[in-house]
Structure formats: C-alpha cells, structure tokens
Amino acid sequence: MNYTASRLDKCFAALKNENRAGLGIFITAGDPDAETSLAIMKALPGAGADMIEFGMPFSDPMADGPSVQASSQRSLKAGGSLARTLAQLRAFREDDKTTPVVLMGYYNPIYIYGVEKFLSDAIEAGADGLIVVDLPPEEDDELCLPAVKRNLPFVRLATPTTDEVRLPTVLTNTSGFLYYVSIAGVTGTADVPIDMVTAALERLRKHTDIPIGVGFGIKTKEQAAAVATVADACIVGSAVVDAIRDSLDGSGKATGKTVGAVTALVSELAAGVRNARS
Numbered sequence: 331m332n333y334t335a336s337r338l339d340k341c342f343a344a345l346k347n348e349n350r351a352g353l354g355i356f357i358t359a360g361d362p363d364a365e366t367s368l369a370i371m372k373a374l375p376g377a378g379a380d381m382i383e384f385g386m387p388f389s390d391p392m393a394d395g396p397s398v399q400a401s402s403q404r405s406l407k408a409g410g411s412l413a414r415t416l417a418q419l420r421a422f423r424e425d426d427k428t429t430p431v432v433l434m435g436y437y438n439p440i441y442i443y444g445v446e447k448f449l450s451d452a453i454e455a456g457a458d459g460l461i462v463v464d465l466p467p468e469e470d471d472e473l474c475l476p477a478v479k480r481n482l483p484f485v486r487l488a489t490p491t492t493d494e495v496r497l498p499t500v501l502t503n504t505s506g507f508l509y510y511v512s513i514a515g516v517t518g519t520a521d522v523p524i525d526m527v528t529a530a531l532e533r534l535r536k537h538t539d540i541p542i543g544v545g546f547g548i549k550t551k552e553q554a555a556a557v558a559t560v561a562d563a564c565i566v567g568s569a570v571v572d573a574i575r576d577s578l579d580g581s582g583k584a585t586g587k588t589v590g591a592v593t594a595l596v597s598e599l600a601a602g603v604r605n606a607r608s
Contacts, residue, residue: 341429353379354382354566355383355566356567357574359384359415362588370588370592373589377597382432384415384418385434386440389406397572398568419431419452432460434463440462445472445476446476453482461509483506487509497534507540510531511546512548522556527544541562544565545565558606573594574591
C-alpha cells in the first residue's frame with residue numbers, strides 16, 4: 331500500500347491505541363483567500379485537528395448548507411480552483427508529512443480536470459482520500475475504482491436513510507473510513523441527535539470494521555464530546571467556516587483575527603473530543 335493510504339490508517343490506529351476519537355476539521359481550499367487559507371490549514375494540527383477534510387470549491391455544492399456554500403463562493407471569488415486546491419495541499423505537505431488530508435467535493439470539477447490527471451496530481455500533492463458526495467456506488471467506474479486501484483481511499487457516506495438493503499452496496503469499495511451523516515439534510519442546518527447516532531453506529535458496525543467518522547450538525551464542544559464517545563472520529567465543518575466568516579472585515583477580507591478565530595474554536599472542540607472517554 332502506498333503512502334497515501336497509510337496516513338489515514340496510521341491516524342486511526344494511533345487513535346485506537348489512545349482510546350479516543352479523532353477530530354476532523356473541514357475547511358474549503360482558498361477561503362477566504364489562498365494565503366489565509368494555507369495559514370489556517372497549517373495551524374489546524376497544532377490546534378488539535380487529527381485530520382483535515384479539504385473542500386474543493388464548487389459553484390453548486392448541493393449537499394452543503396448555507397455556511398459551506400458561502401465558503402465555496404468566497405474561495406471562487408478569490409480565484410479558488412481545483413488546481414489551486416492541489417497547490418495549497420502541496421504547500422501544506424512541505425511542512426506536514428503526517429496529518430491525513432481527505433479531499434471532499436463534487437465530481438464536476440474533477441471530470442473537467444480529467445480523472446486520471448486528477449488522481450495523479452492529488453496523490454503527488456499528498457492527498458489521503460477522496461469524498462465525492464454526488465457519485466453513488468452505481469457510478470464507481472467513474473472515479474472510485476480508478477482511485478482504489480491507485481491505493482487512494484474512497485470514503486463513502488452513509489445516512490440515516492441508508493437501510494439494510496442499501497448498506498452493503500454503500501460499503502462495497504469504501505476505504506479509509508465510513509462517513510456517517512448524522513442528520514437527514516444538508517450540512518450545518520440541524521443539531522446532531524446523539525441517541526440516533528449511537529444506534530446507527532451500532533448497526534453499521536455489524537456490517538463493517540472500518541473506522542466510522544460522524545459529521546453534519548456538530549457545532550459545539552459538548553456535541554463533539556458526545557459524538558466522540560461513540561464514533562471513531564468527529565467531523566466539524568460549518569462551525570469552522572462560520573468562524574472564518576465572522577472574522578472577516580466588512581468587504582469580506584481576512585483580518586488579523588481570522589486564523590486565531592479558527593484555532594480557538596478547534597482547540598475548544600479538540601478538548602471536548604479528547605476528554606470524552608476519560
């Protein structure tokens with residue numbers, strides 16, 4: 331297995347050894363601008379992020395709520411693109427060789443970029459997995475199978491509506507981890523129902539032994555801690571991009587507070603996650 335797959339594996343093995351859940355933090359590449367986005371990304375591991383979900387900006391992110399949609403729009407307005415996303419990842423990897431980074435987004439920009447070129451460039455840049463939310467298992471030939479063939483994990487989403495009939499199909503070719511969407515709906519629009527998540531994870535673990543990360547709807551330290559008692563990873567996105575948004579000036583530009591606003595939130599979330607099982 332090549333290095334791209336091993337960073338995620340090592341991360342989850344270390345978390346298991348420490349008997350704690352991991353904290354995954356989502357940011358959109360290039361939000362609010364290329365320089366600030368890279369500074370935020372570089373600061374995430376030190377603030378307590380165990381892995382980074384790296385959003386590939388797209389004009390129509392249909393699985394995402396208003397917060398993540400707005401982060402994509404800010405990035406695109408500042409010149410964000412798939413090529414620039416990979417360039418930012420490459421720059422991040424100059425200093426950080428260990429933190430897993432999973433590229434998350436939609437198929438359209440990848441299709442336009444060219445699947446084989448994208449996979450080659452993503453692996454070369456230091457990506458550790460893909461989450462492409464609008465490619466169902468029926469379309470595995472498009473991107474999933476070519477990625478898995480190159481040992482680049484393809485992380486699939488399971489949702490509250492994924493039943494026993496559908497689940498084996500979802501799990502086929504899924505690698506790295508399984509992303510459980512805790513709410514029915516788009517990102518950042520409802521609070522995570524912890525009792526339902528607990529029951530869902532018990533059911534999912536009867537079908538798979540790969541790690542399970544839980545995201546959508548986790549905004550506070552308390553919610554993160556609750557999820558961390560049952561999940562292998564807790565993933566936070568909308569609250570993080572909201573912290574970026576709230577730090578910007580009146581014209582939507584980064585300020586001296588932008589990076590610190592994100593690291594303060596991530597540190598707080600990390601404290602909740604790390605103490606959840608103690």
